[in-house]
Every structure is written in structure tokens, then in C-alpha cells.
Amino acid sequence: MSWWDTGDDDEPEFDESSIRVRPNRKGNRPRTKTRPEHNDAQTARVLAVDRGRYTVLLDEGTKKERRITASRASELRKHAVVNGDRVDVVGDLSGEPGTLARIVRIVPRTTLLRRSADDSDEVERVIVANADQMLVVVAAADPEPRERLVDRYLIAALDAGIRPILCITKTDLADPSEFLKNFAGLDLLVFTSAEDRMPLAEITDALIGHDTVFVGHSGVGKSTLVNALVPSAQRATGHVNVVTGRGRHTSSSTVSYRIENENGTGWVIDTPGVRSFGLGHIDPANVLKAFTDLAEAAERCPRGCTHLPDAPDCAIIEAVESGELGETGPARLDSLQRLLATFATRAATRDA
Ligand SMILES: Nc1nc2c(ncn2[C@@H]2O[C@H](COP(=O)(O)OP(=O)(O)OP(=O)(O)O)[C@@H](O)[C@H]2O)c(=O)[nH]1
Ligand SMILES: [Zn+2]
Numbered sequence: 027m028s029w030w031d032t033g034d035d036d037e038p039e040f041d042e043s044s045i046r047v048r049p050n051r052k053g054n055r056p057r058t059k060t061r062p063e064h065n066d067a068q069t070a071r072v073l074a075v076d077r078g079r080y081t082v083l084l085d086e087g088t089k090k091e092r093r094i095t096a097s098r099a100s101e102l103r104k105h106a107v108v109n110g111d112r113v114d115v116v117g118d119l120s121g122e123p124g125t126l127a128r129i130v131r132i133v134p135r136t137t138l139l140r141r142s143a144d145d146s147d148e149v150e151r152v153i154v155a156n157a158d159q160m161l162v163v164v165a166a167a168d169p170e171p172r173e174r175l176v177d178r179y180l181i182a183a184l185d186a187g188i189r190p191i192l193c194i195t196k197t198d199l200a201d202p203s204e205f206l207k208n209f210a211g212l213d214l215l216v217f218t219s220a221e222d223r224m225p226l227a228e229i230t231d232a233l234i235g236h237d238t239v240f241v242g243h244s245g246v247g248k249s250t251l252v253n254a255l256v257p258s259a260q261r262a263t264g265h266v267n268v269v270t271g272r273g274r275h276t277s278s279s280t281v282s283y284r285i286e287n288e289n290g291t292g293w294v295i296d297t298p299g300v301r302s303f304g305l306g307h308i309d310p311a312n313v314l315k316a317f318t319d320l321a322e323a324a325e326r327c328p329r330g331c332t333h334l335p336d337a338p339d340c341a342i343i344e345a346v347e348s349g350e351l352g353e354t355g356p357a358r359l360d361s362l363q364r365l366l367a368t369f370a371t372r373a374a375t376r377d378a
């Protein structure tokens with residue numbers, strides 16, 4: 027038994043250099059206390075995080091699939107393990123009641139959804155790892171939809187390389203067509219959902235084969251939607267009792283749910299109502315990248331071009347005006363400019 031398998035959390039501290047050691051393909055790396063190998067580690071999916079305990083899924087999709095509870099090894103230091111992470115775990119991987127495995131590594135992430143507390147705040151929080159889609163849930167009414175908030179979600183998704191999808195709920199209360207005009211220029215899949223007409227089969231189709239993070243402000247009906255899509259989820263719904271806070275606790279943490287249909291499986295990663303979605307850490311260039319049809323023209327822009335209406339010699343604006351970008355060009359440019367203007371506002375706030 028190696029020193030590593032002590033089964034408790036008081037492993038010796040490592041310095042940063044020990045963590046950066048690359049695996050040696052020849053397999054002749056020396057075994058020393060400062061170079062844990064964990065050759066026996068298995069990779070698992072993080073499904074839930076609760077006060078230092080992680081629920082992870084091992085042998086996903088096989089007969090041996092099981093959920094186990096894990097803690098983090100101290101060598102992870104301050105690196106946060108978040109929902110959607112793939113992690114290497116060691117120790118007791120049986121999943122028997124009372125057992126606790128240990129997370130020793132975070133597998134490099136394909137995407138990382140982050141947010142800062144506000145726009146001038148460069149400190150970011152990691153929300154979800156490895157999602158490839160973001161379902162933005164917004165109500166047609168109650169609460170009133172705000173396009174700027176949706177813009178922020180879209181920017182966060184595009185910046186992270188995540189495909190955004192929009193779901194408008196409560197269309198029984200209001201007609202969303204005016205609101206939806208804001209997004210006409212975006213290449214966005216849009217679902218509309220009413221209390222008694224939820225397009226569950228269609229949404230499920232869009233989720234199969236993907237890891238989709240669900241975001242939306244409190245009260246938009248996100249939990250109702252998650253429960254309808256994944257009946258076993260049992261997210262708490264309805265208005266919270268402000269005195270006791272009851273009805274809140276089951277939807278206060280980010281949890282992953284499997285969704286299935288005859289074509290396969292996917293994952294729904296439900297986040298609690300994100301109250302702020304600061305953009306302090308985001309690079310506007312990533313937003314332009316998502317507008318693939320405009321990005322080519324942008325290569326001819328002067329250096330540092332903002333692409334905003336007052337930008338001199340902006341090649342995108344010129345291409346749209348000359349008709350080069352086709353009929354949808356103006357709407358696409360309008361959408362891009364609206365998203366980019368969000369950053370201009372941010373810079374102004376920060377400089378103030
Ligand atoms: N009229 C109508 N009401 C809906 C619809 N979907 C959800 N609701 C109601 O809206 C309220 C809020 O729904 P929730 O699912 O709890 O909303 P949420 O977005 O999860 O909110 P939090 O739990 O606070 O994050 C509940 O009273 C739901 O019954 C809909 O399509 N139409
Ligand atoms: Zn430009």
C-alpha cells in the first residue's frame with residue numbers, strides 16, 4: 027500500500043511544481059512523495075457539489091455505472107471542482123454506503139462557464155465545466171423579460187464557446203413575438219412554452235448528446251421545465267416563502283440530471299437563479315467569433331475597431347451597407363453591435 031492510501035484528508039502539502047509534472051509516457055517516473063501518480067485513478071463526472079462533498083458518476087453508461095461520494099485531495103489546492111467537471115478519483119470506488127473516494131485531478135475542461143459578480147469585477151466564479159450548450163430560460167411575462175439580461179447570458183455562452191438556445195416560458199401569459207425580434211439576427215434556436223403546451227419532445231431532442239446548462243432568473247419557470255423534462259429531478263417550484271425560505275433548498279445548488287429518449291442520453295445541468303451575470307472577465311473578440319458570417323469582414327477592420335455604429339472605416343458596417351452580407355446582414359450587425367455595446371458600457375463603468 028502506498029503512502030497515498032491513508033484514507034484521510036491530511037496528506038502532505040505539495041508545492042505548485044509538483045502538480046505541473048507531466049505524465050511520463052515511458053512510465054519510468056520516479057515514485058516520490060512529491061509526485062503522486064494515481065495510476066489506479068478512474069475518471070468520473072461530477073454531478074453535484076455540496077459543502078465539500080462531491081457526487082460523481084463512475085463507469086458512466088456501463089453496467090457498472092454507480093454514484094459515489096468523494097472529497098477533494100489537498101493537492102488540488104484552491105482549484106475549484108465544479109459541476110460537469112471530469113475528475114480523477116482514487117480510494118474506495120465501490121460506492122458502498124459510508125465510503126468516501128478522493129478527487130486527485132481535474133481533467134482539462136473543454137468549456138468553462140464563468141461569471142464575475144459585477145462588470146467591474148475581474149474576480150470570476152466558475153459555474154459549470156464542459157457544457158456545450160446553454161439553455162436560457164426567460165418568461166414572456168411575470169417576470170417581465172429583459173433583453174439586456176438575455177444578451178448577458180448569450181455573451182457569457184459565446185465567450186465560453188457554448189452554443190446558446192433560448193426557451194421562452196409562460197407564453198400563455200403574453201405573446202413573446204415583440205421580445206423575440208431582439209434576437210432575430212442571431213442564429214439562435216428558440217422554443218416557446220406555455221403551462222399546458224410545453225414542447226418537451228422537441229427540447230429533449232435538442233439536449234440528447236449534449237451537456238446543457240440551464241440558466242434563468244428566479245421565477246421564470248426553469249424548475250417547472252426541468253421537472254417536466256426530467257421527472258425524477260423534483261426541483262422545488264413556486265414562490266419562496268420569504269420568512270422561512272422553504273421550498274428553496276432543493277434548487278439552491280447546481281445539479282446534473284440525465285435526460286433520455288429513444289436516440290440516446292444527454293445531461294441537464296440546472297443552476298440556481300443567477301442574480302447577476304457580470305462580464306468583467308469576458309473578451310469581446312470571442313463574441314465576434316460567434317458571428318462567423320461577420321468575422322471574415324472584420325479581418326479588414328482597422329486595428330482596435332469597436333464595430334459600433336460610430337466606428338470609422340469599420341469593414342463589417344461597410345460590408346453590410348454594400349449588401350455583401352446579404353439580406354440578414356443588417357440584423358446580424360445590429361445584434362453584434364448590441365452585444366458589443368454591453369462591453370462599451372462596462373468599460374465606461376470601470377473607468378468611472
Ligand atoms: N402561467 C404560467 N406559469 C408558469 C409557467 N411555468 C412556470 N410557471 C409558474 O411560475 C412560477 C415559478 O416557476 P418555477 O419553476 O418555480 O420558477 P424558477 O425559474 O425555477 O424559479 P426559482 O425556483 O426561484 O429559481 C410557478 O408558480 C410556476 O407554476 C408557464 O408556462 N405558464
Ligand atoms: Zn469593425
